[in-house]
Amino acid sequence: MRYRLPCCWMMLCNLVFLHFCLSATAAEKPARRPNILLITADNLGYGDLGCYGNPVMKTPVLDQLASEGVRLTDFYTASPTCTVSRATLLTGRYPQRIGLNHQLSADENYGDGLRKSEKLIPQYLKPLGYRTACFGKWNVGFSPGSRPTERGFDEFFGFAAGNIDYYHHYYAGRHDLWRGLKEVFVEGYSTDLFADAACQYIAAESEQPFFIYLPFNAPHFPSPRNKQPGQGNEWQAPARAFEQYGYDPQTQNPQERYRAVVTALDSAIGRVLKQLDTSGLRENTIVIWYSDNGAFMLKDRGLEVASNKPLRDGGVTLWEGGIRVPAIIRYPGHLKAGTVSQSQFISLDILPTLITLAGGKLPAGSVLDGQDMLPALTGATETEPRTLFFQYRNYSAVRRGKYKLVRVKPRQPFMLFDLEQDLSETTNLAEQNPKKVTELQQAYADWEREVAEK
Numbered sequence: 001m002r003y004r005l006p007c008c009w010m011m012l013c014n015l016v017f018l019h020f021c022l023s024a025t026a027a028e029k030p031a032r033r034p035n036i037l038l039i040t041a042d043n044l045g046y047g048d049l050g051c052y053g054n055p056v057m058k059t060p061v062l063d064q065l066a067s068e069g070v071r072l073t074d075f076y077t078a079s080p081t082c083t084v085s086r087a088t089l090l091t092g093r094y095p096q097r098i099g100l101n102h103q104l105s106a107d108e109n110y111g112d113g114l115r116k117s118e119k120l121i122p123q124y125l126k127p128l129g130y131r132t133a134c135f136g137k138w139n140v141g142f143s144p145g146s147r148p149t150e151r152g153f154d155e156f157f158g159f160a161a162g163n164i165d166y167y168h169h170y171y172a173g174r175h176d177l178w179r180g181l182k183e184v185f186v187e188g189y190s191t192d193l194f195a196d197a198a199c200q201y202i203a204a205e206s207e208q209p210f211f212i213y214l215p216f217n218a219p220h221f222p223s224p225r226n227k228q229p230g231q232g233n234e235w236q237a238p239a240r241a242f243e244q245y246g247y248d249p250q251t252q253n254p255q256e257r258y259r260a261v262v263t264a265l266d267s268a269i270g271r272v273l274k275q276l277d278t279s280g281l282r283e284n285t286i287v288i289w290y291s292d293n294g295a296f297m298l299k300d301r302g303l304e305v306a307s308n309k310p311l312r313d314g315g316v317t318l319w320e321g322g323i324r325v326p327a328i329i330r331y332p333g334h335l336k337a338g339t340v341s342q343s344q345f346i347s348l349d350i351l352p353t354l355i356t357l358a359g360g361k362l363p364a365g366s367v368l369d370g371q372d373m374l375p376a377l378t379g380a381t382e383t384e385p386r387t388l389f390f391q392y393r394n395y396s397a398v399r400r401g402k403y404k405l406v407r408v409k410p411r412q413p414f415m416l417f418d419l420e421q422d423l424s425e426t427t428n429l430a431e432q433n434p435k436k437v438t439e440l441q442q443a444y445a446d447w448e449r450e451v452a453e454k
Contacts, residue, residue, distance in 0.1 A: 033129070033358055034331070035285040036211040037198075037276070038121075038350065039269060040089075042082065042137060042163065042220040043315060044326065045295030047307035048262055052326050054307060058244050058263045061270035062328065065289065069330030070339045070377055076346045076399070077293050078369075080315050080322035080392055082162050083113070085292040085347065086215065087140045090120040092351030092368045094389070096451035101392065104139060106172035109161040113141020119366065121351050122152030122211060128358045131208045134158060135197040136215040149180050153213070156180055157197045159190075163217050165226040166190045166236040166261075172225050189238055191218045195268035199275040211354070214272065218265040219258060221296060221303050237264040255305040283332045286357065288350060290327035297321065312425040318395035318406055319425055335377055343383045344399065349373045389447045398440045398447075405440040414441055 046052060049059045051066040078088035083104045084095050091114070095101035100114050122132035133155040134148045142160035149156050157179045161171035166189055169177040177184055186193060198214050224233045237260035239249040244263055247256045269289070276282045295306030297314035308314050308321035315322050327345070329335060348370030352362055356372045375381040390397040397406040402420040407413065415428040416437050430437050 032284060033209045035209050035276075035281055036125075036130075036354055036357070037272070037285055037287045038211070038213050038354075039272075039287070039289040040086075040136075040215045041265060041289075041291040042215070042217050043293060043295050043306070044219055044262065044265075044291035045306040045308040045314070046291075046311050046321065046324055046326055047309035048219075048295065049326055051328075053309070057259055059266040061266045061273065062289065065269075065273070065287065065330055066328050066338075068332075068337050069287070069328055070335050070341050072290075072327040072329070072345060073340060073342050074344045075290060075325060075327035076323050076344070076388055076390075077290070077325050078347050078390070080293045080317060080390075082137075082220075082292055083139050084392070086137070087114045087118075089292075089347045089350060090114075090140065091118045092121075092348050092370050093118070093366075094348070094369045094451050096391065096448075097367060097369070100140070104141070104162065106161065106174070108141075109139065109171075110142045112143050112146050113139075114146070116145050116151075119363070120151050121213070121354060124351070124355050124360060124363075125211045125358055126152055126154075128360050129208055130211045130358065131206060132211045132213075133198075133201050134213045134215070135194040135201075136213075137163070137217045138215075147178075147181060155201065157184075158194065158215075159217070163220040163223065163226065164190060165222075165228070165231075166218070168226075168228055168231075170226050170228070189236070189264070191216055191265055191268045192238070195271050198272045202272070202275045202279055202281065209358075215292070216265055216268070218268075219261040219306070221301075235261045237261045240264075241267065254303055258303075258305045286329070286331040286334075288327075288329050290347070291325040294321045294323065294325055310424050316393070317408075318390050318392060318397040320404075320419070320423065323390060323397075329373075329377065331374075334374070341377060343373075343376045344386050344388065345373055345376075346370060346388050387443055387447075389444060391448075396444060398444045400440060400443070403436055403440065405437065405444065416440070 047054055048057055049062055050057055051063040077085045079085045079095055081103045084101055087098055087100045088095055091098050098118050104113055126132055132153045134153045136158045138158055138160050139162050159176040161176050164171045164176050198212055222233050222235055235257035241260040241264040242249040276285055294308050294314045297304050311321035311324055313319035313321040352368055352370050353373045376383045385401055388399040394409045402418055404417045404419050405414045414437055416430040417425045
C-alpha cells in the first residue's frame with residue numbers, strides 16, 4: 001500500500017522547496033551596480049567654496065554635498081593644467097606614461113592629443129554593462145578617432161578646446177560646440193546647457209547603470225580671443241547668479257563677476273543632483289566632484305580674483321595652490337555623511353575606484369598609477385603612507401606623508417616643506433633636514449626612470 005503524506009506536510013514541503021529556489025535565485029542575481037556621476041570644475045580654487053572656508057562665496061549645493069558625503073582636504077590633481085589633468089583622469093596614468101604633459105594649443109585641440117592606444121574610463125565600463133556619456137569640456141584631442149564617441153562614450157555634447165565663451169561658444173575665433181561628431185549651434189549659457197544634458201540623460205529610463213562624465217568649463221577665466229567683436233573680456237553669468245549676492249548684473253567688478261560664475265556653476269550642479277532624486281537614483285549613485293587644477297594666479301592680467309587660500313600660488317605651478325584641489329565624494333549607505341578625510345588621494349585614483357565599483361578587474365597588461373579610494377574612505381583599511389609625484393614644465397615635486405619636496409627649475413636645489421606645520425609653503429627645511437631631502441630626491445629619481453620606461 002502506497003503511503004501518502006498529509007496535506008499539511010505536503011504544503012510545508014512545497015514552501016520549503018520554494019524558499020530554497022528563491023534563495024538560490026537571489027544568490028545568483030548580482031548586486032546592482034552603482035551609477036557614476038563624475039563632475040569636474042575648471043580652475044576652481046581651493047579656497048573658493050563655503051565648505052572650504054570661504055565666508056563670501058555662495059555655494060550652497062556643494063556645501064550641502066559635502067555635508068552628505070566626504071570632503072577631502074588632501075586631494076591632488078595629477079597635473080596643474082587643463083589638458084593634462086583630464087588626460088590623466090581618464091587614463092589613471094601619470095602624464096609621463098601617456099606621453100601628454102603639455103597644454104594643447106588651439107590647433108592641437110583638433111589633432112590627436114592623447115594617443116589612441118590609451119584606454120579611457122568609459123572603455124573599461126562599457127563592457128561591464130554601463131551606458132556612458134560626456135557633457136562639457138574635452139580638451140584631449142579631437143581628430144578622427146580621438147573624439148569622445150570614438151573613445152567609449154555613447155553620447156557627447158560639449159566642446160573640443162580648452163575653454164569657450166559661455167554664451168557664444170567660441171574658442172580662438174572658432175565656433176566649438178558639438179553633439180557627437182556633428183557641430184551644433186545651440187543658444188544658452190554653457191554651464192546650464194551641460195547640466196541640462198546631464199539631467200536629460202539621467203531622466204531617460206534604462207535598466208543599465210550609467211557613467212556620466214560632466215566636465216564643466218566654469219569658472220575658467222575669460223579670454224579676449226574667445227569674444228565677439230565689441231564684447232568685453234569679463235566673466236559671464238546669468239542675472240539670477242548676480243542677484244543671489246545683490247550685485248548688479250552689469251557690474252564691472254571682476255571679483256563680483258567671478259563669484260556669480262561660481263554660484264551659477266553651483267546651481268547647475270544642484271539641478272543635476274535634484275534630477276538624481278527625482279529619478280529615484282540618489283541612493284545608488286556615487287557622485288565624485290573636484291576641480292581639475294587650482295585657480296590660476298598669473299601676473300599682470302587683472303583677473304586673479306579666485307582663491308587658493310591658504311595654499312601657495314596656483315595653476316601651472318607645483319606649489320600646493322596648483323595641484324591640491326577641493327574634492328567631495330558622496331556615496332549613500334557606503335560613506336559616512338558629513339565626514340572630512342585627510343587621506344592623501346590623487347585624481348589617478350578615480351579610474352581604479354570606478355572599475356572596482358563596477359565589478360571589473362584592473363588591467364593586468366597596463367600600469368595604472370592610482371588605487372581604489374573606497375577602502376580608506378570607508379575605514380575598511382587603514383590609510384597606508386603614499387608617495388605622489390609631479391612634474392610639469394620646469395617644476396618637480398614629491399609628496400610623502402607630511403613632507404613635500406619641490407623645485408621650480410631642474411638645476412636648482414629642491415626645497416623641503418612640512419605641510420602639517422606650513423601649509424602655505426613658506427619655510428624651506430632643506431638645510432635642517434638633509435636626510436629627508438636625500439630620501440625624497442632619490443624616490444623622485446627612481447620614479448623618473450620607472451615612468452620613462454612607460
